Amino acid sequence: MQIKKGFELMDVCGEAVVVAHGKENIDFSKVISLNESAAYLWRKVAGTEFDAPQMARLLTDEYEVDEATALADVKRMLGDWVANGLAE
Numbered sequence: 477m478q479i480k481k482g483f484e485l486m487d488v489c490g491e492a493v494v495v496a497h498g499k500e501n502i503d504f505s506k507v508i509s510l511n512e513s514a515a516y517l518w519r520k521v522a523g524t525e526f527d528a529p530q531m532a533r534l535l536t537d538e539y540e541v542d543e544a545t546a547l548a549d550v551k552r553m554l555g556d557w558v559a560n561g562l563a564e
Contacts, residue, residue, distance in 0.1 A: 477525065477554065477563055477564065478525050478526065478564065479518070479522055479523075479557075479563050480563060480564055482496055483495070483562055484497065485515060485519065491509055492510040492511075492514070493507060493509050494509075494518075494562060508560060513535060513538075513549075516538060517531050517534060517535070517553070520534050521534075528547060528551050531554070532549075532550045535549070
């Protein structure tokens, strides 16, 4: 899996917001705000191939969360990213 080309995470007034640019994303009209842990993961995997177990390990390394909870949260988040056209 990877973050689709043309999406960038930016800090807008203290909020982590995904911004679309480029003509391939011309129809993207959503504003996607990420919480702290989702923004952390985005920054860690941007520009790379990744999978849910890898991202869960990143969460357990950075936050006090058990592996099962981290994996469930990552799977839900990745489902949202794919549903919103941010990752493929």
